[in-house]
Amino acid sequence: MRYLTSDDFRVLQAVELGSRNHELVPTQMIHSIGGLKSPTATNRAIGDLAKLKLLARLRNAKYDGFRITYTGYDYLALKSMLNRDTLYSLGTTIGVGKESDIYSVSDGKGQQRVLKIHRLGRTSFKTVKNNRDYLKNKQTSNWMYLSRLAAQKEYEFMRVLYDNGFIIPEPFDNSRHCVLMEWIDGVTMKHLRNHANFKKLYSDLMNFIVKLANHGLIHCDFNEFNIIIRNNEDKKYEYDFVVIDFPQCVSTQHVDAEMYFKRDVDGIRDFFEKKFRYVPEDDDVMLDTEGFGEGYRYAYPDFYRDVKREKDLDVEVQASGYKKDKRKESRDLEAAVRAMRDHEGGEEVEDEQAEEEEEEEEDESEEIEEDYSEDEYSEESEEEPELDLNSESNAEENEKIIQALSSGTQNLKIDKLGNYILE
Structure with a gap:
């Protein structure tokens, strides 16, 4: 470059x-x-x-x-952030997701950061492919266009959530289909082997879901793949988790809001049951409703019982479902991320698998040279x-x-x- x-x-x-x-x-x-x-x-x-x-x-x-x-588009995005002095060097790939690549980067002062590059249209998950009838010809420029919209929307979500005190990485910059954000020292919850106080972690995660909904938003992909557990050995942070991946968020006014909310809650319940054999139940003897799980009145949140709107962040960022948005860009992005939201159980994609999927895409579209x-x-x-x-x-x-x-x-x-x- x-x-x-x-x-x-x-x-x-x-x-x-x-x-x-x-x-x-x-x-x-x-x-x-x-x-x-x-x-x-x-x-x-x-x-x-x-x-x-x-x-x-x-x-x-x-x-x-x-x-x-896509490589040319990467170059333009990196060049613009380089010109703004928000990014200086590009490191190795640290993760490959369903619709994105994650890189380790650094700024001009040597501070480590994370670069998320959206790549909508790349994956070959059958359930996603079946829903992708909005771009049947698979034109590359259209996938780039949708990737840019997804990156811009995620940056908007992250900026407004970070400014309102949510436990997420700090967003630094956005260019085209790329989002530059804070590096979090930790591991995804999927790879968590043990935890000193997993009952508190369970309650804190459920409170995060409720707090987010009280501000008008639902994550829609809240699971062990999108939660990072910090290496918080010095107890520097009050909470030892950070939530990532926001482009598919919807408003609590969305027609399917209750279903998405319940799916986020069930994702956490299923993980703790499998990993820690932790299955809390409602306890009418307890009066404390400030948390969820053992020691509290309720085992898990309920959309109609626990969600009480405090702010209108969904209106501020024009989240899907907050009203009928007639803009073409909003309709296009909604069609793209609907497939991401409807794909349950956010599976990770390994580098080798991602390469095989890219080869399949090339075989299916031989007209591209x-x-x-x-x-x-x-x-x-x-x-x-x-x-x-x-x-x-x-x-x-x-x-x-x-x-x-x-x-x-x-x-x-x-x-x-x-x-x-x-x-």
Whole structure:
């Protein structure tokens, strides 16, 4: 990344901007948006970016154009945070989730932080795939668009929750599909072997669910995979857990709010029953209702009994379900995260499994050509890479399509391969 020139990033941003309206951005449009001095400079930058798999082509396209890859999108996000001095270096992968990658990073002062990169559309969970009918053609730019919306929404959730005293990582920055947040020294509750006071932990987690609901929000994926237990040996913190993963939160006004609330509660109950054989029951003798479990009146929270609205954070962050939001972005994001919410039992994805799933996605969509061969853009070649806009067979049709794209005409259609067709 450090060896990319300013021209390279201008071209990369040009393709990103063009992707808002086009699945495949015409080369002439890239040059026009990028504003480089000559087409030759644009062609050379495109060639260098294509070799690094930051840009890609669609095979059998009717005109010559490019799309940005997920790696290229990563580069733009990292570059923007680098320019804002919120991030300085990128470390190793520390986790792979259903819809995200987690990296260890650091800022300019050497302070360790965590970078979450949303990658909606990557996983091959059957239950998720069956619900993903809102993007049947699996266009890469659309997955990036949804990943950006999910990251922005998670950052908004984290910022408002952190400012209201909730036990979550401090959010530092957000760019495109990435969220930069505080590093938590600990392990996920899934890998917790023992705990000195698991009964208090149970009660504290149930109180967190209720407190969140009292502020108008339901987590929707509150389980052992999204709770980190701190290494709190010096007793520095009042609570030894931190909650993560918020893009799928909904309002307590959501039509399915009671169901999501109960599922979060049941997730904690099931974990403590399996891990600690802890199954508390209601005790009418006890009068204390400030907690849940052994020693308290109630064994676990109830949506209608325990939720009493104190604040309207769901309205502040426009959470799903707080009202009928007619914005297109809100509808798109709701369709995407619905599959995440409806997927029960947040399973972890190991690195090897994630790679196999990515290979499956590539096999299913053979029309995508991710990179160029080394022969096409050889370092030893002194000739400028040729972008075949003017082949004898397609020159006239290419020119008409590019003119139509530039003028914004409506007589264009896209076939199943992503090719533009003039009516």
